[in-house]
Amino acid sequence: MTNRMGKFSIDRRAYDDVVITTPVSLPYVRFSEQSAHWWIGRALRALVDGSGIEARDIDGFCLSSFTTAPDTAIGLAEHLGLSVRWLDHVPLGGASGITGVRRAARAVQSGDCDVVACIGADTNQRGSFGNTLANFSRFSQDAVYPYGAGGTNASFALIARNYMEQFNVSREDLGRIAVAQRSNALKNPNALMKEPLTLDQYMNARPIADPIHLYDCVMPCAGAEAVLVMRQDTARACGIAGARLRGSIERHNARSIEPMQTSGGWVEDVGELYSMAGVGPDDIDVVQTYDDYPVICMMQMEDLGFCRKGEGAEFVRSHDLRIEGDFPHNTSGGQLSCGQAGAGGSYVGLTEAVRQVLGTAGDTQVKGANLALASGFGMMTYTRGLSSCAVILSGEGA
Amino acid sequence: MSDPLTPPKRKDPLVVTHAGHVPPALRSRAATAMAARAGLGRFVLQVCDDCARATYPQRDRCPFCWGELSWQDQPDGAVIEAQTTIRSSIDLFFKDHLPWRIGSARLDAGPMATVHLHGDVGQGDRVRMELKLDRSGNPALFAMPEKETPHMADDPQLRVFTADPKYRRILVTDGRTETGQAVAEALLKAGAKTVFLGNADPLMRYPGQDRIEAAPGIEPVRLSLTDTRSIAALAGQLGGRVDIVVNTAQFARQGGVGFGGNLNDLQSGLDLEVTGLMRLAQGFAPALSGRSDDGDRSAAAFVDIASIHGLTGRAGFAGSSAAAAARLSLLASLRGEMARTGIRVISVLTGPVDDGWHQNVPPPKTAPAQIARAVVTALQQGQETICADEVAKDVLTRWQDDPLLTIREENK
Incomplete structure (x- = not known):
């Protein structure tokens, strides 16, 4: 049973047999002399190597990046020799x-295409972070x-201060x-942060914009994250395992978000997320929230129904978050401990959630994890x- | 309360002057339109022509009903809902002015806005919003204490948005006129440390000379705007020490165009007022620009006083109105150049000045004291355009409303 979302809803x-396979997390670097194009190409290679799917069988491409300018997905398709019949x-x-x-899930479900490479990647050259900040949106500029x-x-900082x-x-x-995320990150060989973090260190860190201090912030870096989206039969034919997409929601510029934000758009759709998946918050084994700042993680724990506002x-x-x-x-350490590779950061929780339900997360594996929730949050244009x-994923056992 | 400014110490000549960066300057056309109104000292927001709701940030259509937006004066009250102190920035200007305090203001007009905070306001406070111009000539919402607090104008963040004369050294170009003398005295009264008072002809005495030159803080200097070498010499001597330039030069003569105009008057007027303005700018703009962020007593502004009739022309004063028109045009271009260096270019608009050259003009006329007050106010507020009196205000209002009609009316 799903919620009625609007007058005409x-x-x-359901997504039927759509699966997400081949989670790719390229090791990040703080600064890269390579372009976003290079990172995206490397992610494509990792998708092909990891799945055994031939490059010519990738017929959908979905790209997210802040640093490909002047190119967009189509420019990258030509740059990297992709010939696709679905592009986003x-x-x-x-x-x-x-x-x-x-979006890719609906495309493969309906047969508009068969295998979509979904990639989030950004480079980080000296100055590119500043460019992204200065040119982020018109409202931000003005x-x-x-x-x-x-x-x-x-x-x-203004949101956090008000919320706190x-x-x-x-x-x-x-x-x-x-602190819990750093503990998790120490088990992730790809995390940029290698040192343990204590609560004392967190409390005594350098202030950046009160109440935001150093360990509330992500470190901008270069890297790429990627997955393949396909139908279950395609995955089976290729002999690869996939996480089933059980439910998903998105919302933009939600009317319920107050001018001083204390919640995100999830609050409008969270019922639908769970009802579509046929599960409740208590059934979720592992949670990957979007962690640009810890305060946003806390907001998501509330908005996604793990506790009340x-x-x-x-x-x-x-609770013990480790x-x-x-x-x-945020079992991989999240962006707070792995670094934020621009738009790649939006895939960090997703790739880790796929690995968790497929049982391939290695040292960060949660025992018996079968249902995972991953959420995303973005675009502070003002x-x-x-x-x-948000998505709910399940492994083969579900 | 703000810490009162202390008189600046003599500058160590061996210390490298702090470079005058400007804050991020990229803006939309709508934001630029807000700047144009901010320059007049107005507090405006866009309001929808259909649903009458106010909106911010600057948009191109109403977000409630997609109607047309127009700029309207709005109530300037607000409440600060949240505040933060920025301690890290990658911008070259702000990096050197940290910590910098901003807040989220719930405007009485409706919208939420990110605003600069005066040192005396914080979370939960009711404030009075001012729409200022920043160092790049762009609009900036600044939250002021609702009521006057001690040394309010000395707040270091506020000083970035003003060109307050306090402790500054100011060149007034023509001390021979009543206007020049009134301006010099008003600036000293507003706290200027020194007024260098120009005199184009030191061998000739002028009315009021003994009194004004004896006033503490006045330093007479030789300066003729019709003589490029005199400007170069003075700029070489004072360039690094002048924080504000106020050009009071004027050459008003009665006369028409086809009837009763005097070509010599026109040429003299153009040479003094127009070419003279460019000479003055070329002499002093680079030095002002080089010191635009040089501590408490940074160089801050270039002020020019011109007739409002530069906008319209005027029957009976055709030549001097033409000179004023050229002057306003040069000043607008100079403003664009100085927006890149952090120096405010201020235009003080006058009606017919109550002096010997306007004897035949019936009142109301602009008194030199009114001009002086306008100069000080514009500097203290950081305002870009200010009318010295009701005549200038009236012509400007009508011109904004219907420029072609006003041109006809003023030339009847």
Whole structure:
């Protein structure tokens, strides 16, 4: 049973046998002399190598990147010799990966194409992060960036400050999220952060834009994340395992988001997410929230139904967020500990969720994980994160 | 309260001057339209012609009903809902002005806005919003204390958006006129440290000379705007020490175009007012620009005083209106150039000045004291265009409303 979302909504069709396969996470680097094109090409090669699917059988391409200018997906298709019959460019920042995959799912389900390469990748050259900040959106150019040029840190500081005061959240509460993720990251050989992080270190870190301090921030870096989306029969024919797409939502510029943001667009669609998957929050084995800042993770724990609004602080106090804990969260270390490879960051939770339900996560594997939830959040074009999305995936055993 | 500014110390000549960067300057056309109104000291937002709701940031259609938007004056109250202190920035200007405080303001007009915060306001406070221009000539919402606080104007963040005369050294180009003297005195009263007072002809005495030259803070200097070498000499001598230039030169003569015009008057007027303005800018703009972010007493502004009739022409004063027109045009171009270096270019618009050259003009006329007050106000507010009196205000309002009609009316 699904929710009725709008006056004209019908029950949404299930994704049937659509699967997500071949999670690729290329090891990140802090700065790269290579272009985004190079990283995208390398991700394509990893998809082909990892799946055994021939390059000519990839007939769909969905790209997300901030640093391909002046090219978009079509320019990359030519640059990298892709010939496809379905092409999408999803410029939704932290909501790109999940949004891209759910669009690709419908394309392969309906037969518009058969195998979609979904890639999030960005390079990070000296200055490219600054360019992204300065040119991010028209509202940002006109009405945010010239106000101190603090970038997303300053905008999220205002959200965090308001949220923390309204719901009585302390920095320690948010620190728990960052510290647990670092503990997880130490088991992920690809994470850029290799040192343990203590709550003391978190609390005593350098302030960036109060109340945001150093360990609330992600480190911009270069890298790529990718998956293939196809039908189950295609995957079987190729002998590869896939995670089933059980439910998905996306929402942009939600009417329910207050000017001072205390929740994301998930609140409007979360019922549909679970009802489509036929499960509830308690059934989820592993959760990957979008972690540009710990405060946004806490907001998602509330908005995705793991606790009620305003109970996020108590939730992280009473749960162990580590891989071995009772609420395994951002098991790869997330962007906070792996680094943020631009739009690649929108795939970090997704690729890890696929690995978790396929049982291929290696040292970060949660025992018996069969149902995973991954969410995305993006596009602070003015003062609110506008795009929200989430998926529920299950392994072969579900 | 703000820490009161202390008189700046003498500059160490061995220390490298701090480069005058401007904050991020890329803006949409709609934001530029807001700047044009900010320059007049107005607090405006876009309002929908259909649903009458105010919107911000600057848009091209109404987000509620997709109607047309137009700029309207709005209530300037607001509440600060959240604040932060930015301690890290990759922008060259802000990087050197950290920490920088901003907040989220719920405007009484409706929208939320990210705003600069005065040091005396914080989360939860009711504030009075001002629409300022930043160093790049772009619109900037600045939250001021609702009521006057001690040394309010000395707030370091606010000083970035103003050109307050306090402790600054100012060149007033023509001290021989009543206007020049009134401006010099008003600037000193507003806290200027020194006024260098120009005199084109030191061998000739002028009315008021003894009094003004004896005033503490006045330093008479030889300066003739019709003599390029005199400007170069003075710029060489004072360039690194002048923080504000105020051009008070004027050459108003009665006369028409086909009837009663005097070619010599026209040429003299153009040479003094127009070529003179360019000479002055060429002499001082580079030095001002080089010191636009040089601590508490950075170079800040270039002010020019011209007749409002530069916008329209005027029957009976055709030649001097033509000179004023050329002057306004040069000033607009100079403003564009200086927006890249962080120096404000301010235009003070006057009606017929109440002096010997306007004896035949019936009142109302612009008193020199009104001009002086306008100069000080524009500097203190960081305003780009200011009318010195009701005549200038009236002509400007009518011109904004219907330029072609106003041109006809003023030339009848």
